[in-house]
Amino acid sequence: MAVLVLAEHDLGALSPATARVVAAAQALGGPVDVLVTGQNAEAVADQAARLHGVRRVRTADGTAPTAETLVPLLEGLAGEYSHIVAVSAAMGRDAIPRLAARLDLMPVTDIVEILAPDRFRRPIYAGNAIETVRSEQPRQLLTLRASAFPAPRPEPPAEAPVEPVGAPDAAPVAELIATFRTEGARPDLATARIVVGGGVALGSAGAFRLVEQLADLLGAAVGATRAAVDAGYAPNDWQVGQTGKVIAPDLYIAIGISGALQHLAGIQGAKTIVAINTDAEAPLMKIADYRLVGDLFTVVPELIRALGG
Amino acid sequence: MDKILVAVKRVVDHNVRIRVKPDGSGVETDNVRLSMNPFDKHAVEAAVQLAEAGAAREIVAVSIGPRGATDVILTALAMGAHRGLLVEAEEKLETLAVAKLLAAVAAEEKPELILLGKQAVDDDAGHVGQMLAGLLDWPQASFASAIKPAGDRLEVMREVDFGRAEYRLPLPAVVTADLRLNVPRNAALPMVMKARQKPLTIRPAAEFGIDLAPRLRIEIVAAPPARAGGRAVADIAELATIIAEAQAAAEIG
Ligand SMILES: Cc1cc2nc3c(=O)[nH]c(=O)nc-3n(C[C@H](O)[C@H](O)[C@H](O)COP(=O)(O)OP(=O)(O)OC[C@H]3O[C@@H](n4cnc5c(N)ncnc54)[C@H](O)[C@@H]3O)c2cc1C
Ligand SMILES: Nc1ncnc2c1ncn2[C@@H]1O[C@H](COP(=O)(O)O)[C@@H](O)[C@H]1O
Numbered sequence: 001m002a003v004l005v006l007a008e009h010d011l012g013a014l015s016p017a018t019a020r021v022v023a024a025a026q027a028l029g030g031p032v033d034v035l036v037t038g039q040n041a042e043a044v045a046d047q048a049a050r051l052h053g054v055r056r057v058r059t060a061d062g063t064a065p066t067a068e069t070l071v072p073l074l075e076g077l078a079g080e081y082s083h084i085v086a087v088s089a090a091m092g093r094d095a096i097p098r099l100a101a102r103l104d105l106m107p108v109t110d111i112v113e114i115l116a117p118d119r120f121r122r123p124i125y126a127g128n129a130i131e132t133v134r135s136e137q138p139r140q141l142l143t144l145r146a147s148a149f150p151a152p153r154p155e156p157p158a159e160a161p162v163e164p165v166g167a168p169d170a171a172p173v174a175e176l177i178a179t180f181r182t183e184g185a186r187p188d189l190a191t192a193r194i195v196v197g198g199g200v201a202l203g204s205a206g207a208f209r210l211v212e213q214l215a216d217l218l219g220a221a222v223g224a225t226r227a228a229v230d231a232g233y234a235p236n237d238w239q240v241g242q243t244g245k246v247i248a249p250d251l252y253i254a255i256g257i258s259g260a261l262q263h264l265a266g267i268q269g270a271k272t273i274v275a276i277n278t279d280a281e282a283p284l285m286k287i288a289d290y291r292l293v294g295d296l297f298t299v300v301p302e303l304i305r306a307l308g309g
Numbered sequence: 310m311d312k313i314l315v316a317v318k319r320v321v322d323h324n325v326r327i328r329v330k331p332d333g334s335g336v337e338t339d340n341v342r343l344s345m346n347p348f349d350k351h352a353v354e355a356a357v358q359l360a361e362a363g364a365a366r367e368i369v370a371v372s373i374g375p376r377g378a379t380d381v382i383l384t385a386l387a388m389g390a391h392r393g394l395l396v397e398a399e400e401k402l403e404t405l406a407v408a409k410l411l412a413a414v415a416a417e418e419k420p421e422l423i424l425l426g427k428q429a430v431d432d433d434a435g436h437v438g439q440m441l442a443g444l445l446d447w448p449q450a451s452f453a454s455a456i457k458p459a460g461d462r463l464e465v466m467r468e469v470d471f472g473r474a475e476y477r478l479p480l481p482a483v484v485t486a487d488l489r490l491n492v493p494r495n496a497a498l499p500m501v502m503k504a505r506q507k508p509l510t511i512r513p514a515a516e517f518g519i520d521l522a523p524r525l526r527i528e529i530v531a532a533p534p535a536r537a538g539g540r541a542v543a544d545i546a547e548l549a550t551i552i553a554e555a556q557a558a559a560e561i562g
Contacts, residue, residue: 090469094451101440106524129329132528174448180473193559236468250559289539306549
């Protein structure tokens, strides 16, 4: 049977995470369809149709961005699929468990490795243990951590057919009344190849600009600790860790970050970690590939200059 | 609102550095500190604040787990919940079974609002609130960072991938708490003493007549690969060279 991947998109652009999940979903054994819902679904569908390994793209344009409208739509389509797969991010985390309960199934979420169409690995305890799960259920409902799967190789675009699906009339539910968007043209944090992260040691939103300057110089995304977000130095969608975004960049530069286990949970997949901290004993300094003991307020400006900024 | 139900789970304390059992059967939970799941503290705090503001009359704290999980119900009662319910289950339950038990409790208690944490930090599932909303066919707002009553509705700020999004929900509804929802109070000693006087019911899970059998098989639990430590860098010039090289490598792929 076939696999349905739920596309994630924002401002008319398919997320890079969706492309990775579509590529990873090829390991699930069936032909892969992609479902695009919400505003701009038609435009996004064309982007999904160009991905490799897509049998067809199905669209439900204009559906409201809530689990209460998405889930009845998925319930109607579920019979056609052996696997329904979402990116492990806000939309998938919101909808997949609700769908699972409606279908009386146990979902397997935050998957970091597909061993077989019914066997998966997922982290527990903030990534301090990894469980191997087997599901003998008739249908698998999954979320995949995009950071754990490679980006698809660039290839000439494919051309899958796009077909609309009828969305069921959903009962009156939650209405979206306002959005507060973090502006910026930086790479997507969850899939960025370079991330510069800042901790509460920055001390103010103004000083956090240092982290952003270094990031912009390197073409990097910006991350932050929960403490930095709670203090108002960085927006919530920059939080990296157990309860924020999980990243696996080639290079992570951590500035004034202690390395609490909840933060480490989000960076375990980073290839190279550089840490800058006044405290040589900070947990992050112990696991960093390269560590520099020093005051970030002297080190970072000099580093920016040395890198030609 | 007449009643708010808050679901609280007892988990390995978030400060404990856990150990995987050598036989791969799970994580060592004997003789480790257990406490209320951090997110659930924010859920309880939100309920108590709504009651203090006159927006809710009664808060019922419910936990599903072994007898010892009454500890976290007592914590909720000390924070200001009025009544506790332990659905006693010795075995570890999957999130779907937990959601079904909570749905059964909700059918009896008929709350207008159910508050949960967004995820339990042991299994890091993040399922139960959304499952419960699905079983009850109620609207849901997951990952809430602000809750405000608005007439017969609730306005909830949710933390999402691009920032934040505000929703208005009809009641009854399910809301799951994120860490920025509020600052949970530490119950003062007199409140802790008073909590012991509050009603706390214990009912066996079997009483609800729900199939609690697991659907998934955990084949093995293993420790993640350890990161080898690195080395100290002499100065900023060397660090700049390392970063420039790593950047070049990242661009090539
Ligand atoms: C349930 C739960 C979930 C959580 N989820 C997350 C999560 O997803 N992500 C996350 O990040 N955290 C999370 N946390 C919080 C986590 O436990 C830590 O509190 C947090 O990561 C600490 O952030 P920090 O490193 O910025 O601050 P601190 O731990 O205070 O560290 C600051 C560091 O800066 C260094 N420093 C100070 N001054 C300077 C200077 N001038 N120059 C250089 N270095 C300096 C210090 O030596 C220290 O190491 C969670 C906590 C809980 C309980
Ligand atoms: N055994 C349990 N008893 C009470 N509440 C629970 C239990 N398990 C999960 N919950 C609630 O559901 C939330 C999400 O848990 P989970 O889906 O397991 O990550 C938790 O923060 C709790 O509020």
